[in-house]
């Protein structure tokens with residue numbers, strides 16, 4: 006059979022799975038709303054973030070999120086536009102959630118980078134970009150808020166090139182900014198689109214065209230003409246390969262709030278962004294068009310709906326066709342699992358997925374069977390790589406106000422660790438469990454959830470440890486020797502793998518010098 010025309014191949018070709026990366030306040034939420042409106046997934050702009058006072062979305066189930074007005078949890082939104090199916094994976098906005106964000110970015114094939122036109126590249130954007138770069142994820146840039154005073158477009162492009170070492174290729178060019186923002190000019194096909202008029206626009210002859218210059222107040226025309234002439238002179242054909250390899254970003258200008266430039270952006274995602282790509286498993290590369298279903302879990306979310314206590318594993322399908330009711334093999338245990346109610350997520354709703362293809366993200370309800378990093382296959386013994394766990398930067402002991410509830414606490418912590426909310430370490434000397442997080446806000450989330458979902462009031466106590474590293478050795482007996490020599494500083498993680506906990510960076514390097522055959526690592530792949 007010709008693979009190119011198989012239903013799987015056709016389905017894969019239509020799919021675009023992406024995330025939006027940005028610094029808080031650049032306009033990610035506003036842009037998400039507008040994208041969803043295009044896709045007809047929501048009727049009501051303003052529905053994505055509860056802070057607007059509109060309808061709350063599924064991702065607003067947590068009190069803490071409402072209080073702080075930030076998106077603590079990662080969710081996925083699926084919508085169709087034109088011939089394409091878009092899976093938009095929401096990344097948490099707060100920098101404390103870098104771990105969660107990192108995992109989400111392992112499940113996308115492309116990203117939209119939103120930049121505030123007045124501010125340029127900000128710290129968080131740079132950090133998220135670095136994560137995308139590790140996997141050469143292609144990036145489409147949207148320069149937002151052109152309806153406000155903006156920096157010079159050349160300046161912004163230059164900043165992207167210099168600070169991110171990423172080539173830029175402007176697709177549109179802004180016609181004015183702030184009060185005089187009139188629209189955009191498509192540099193390659195010379196089409197003008199006018200702000201607040203969602204039409205096809207009109208074509209001009211180039212930077213000299215009086216119809217174009219006439220859109221701006223007289224005193225801005227000369228400068229704009231000079232700027233646009235320069236931009237046209239510097240223009241090169243768009244290099245699709247360089248974009249798909251993550252070396253070059255097409256750039257769009259617009260205003261998410263005014264719903265301007267968003268259609269061009271989504272059209273570009275359809276035209277340029279790659280369909281789902283092959284995923285690396287431990288033994289081989291898995292192609293999306295393969296017949297047999299495979300997928301990996303990058304996110305677990307418990308109790309999404311307080312009235313309906315459930316636990317959803319978000320799985321990216323990597324190949325084949327997932328059908329409702331199919332039997333899959335859980336690679337970690339080798340056990341079969343029936344996918345009786347896989348779900349798709351929309352902006353405000355979810356529905357049962359009858360079938361899903363590579364690039365899709367499905368929610369799989371389960372009672373703790375699935376963990377982050379798990380691989381599900383249609384029988385094959387195969388494990389995907391690349392959903393990592395990071396060494397915690399903050400460690401605390403948990404103080405339970407009601408000691409009778411110790412057993413319940415243990416169970417709750419185990420669940421939180423499986424969800425990836427915190428990491429839990431059991432010291433080998435028998436002292437109380439230590440929780441580790443990458444960002445401090447995770448501690449607040451843990452405390453709130455233990456109280457709200459398990460009725461466990463807790464406090465945190467400092468530990469003497471500030472650093473935690475996974476340890477291993479290729480030399481027989483060496484690891485045991487090290488563990489025995491440091492029992493008060495060793496703990497076991499969720500998979501019962503040992504970590505060494507150090508009080509200072511100095512003591513860690515001191516031990517490393519003394520024990521050259523012990524390997525220490527600050528990242529661990531989920532098994």
Ligand code: G4P
Pocket residue numbers: 027028029030031032033034035036057098149150151152153259260261262263
């Ligand atoms: P985020 O998710 O990246 O944090 O940003 P969000 O979309 O929440 O936008 C941050 C603020 O910037 C919001 O204003 C939003 O209305 C505004 N904004 C987003 N896009 C544009 C744009 O194209 N032009 C202009 N002028 N503003 C834009 P806010 O006052 O913080 O919130 P709200 O009270 O308006 O909801």
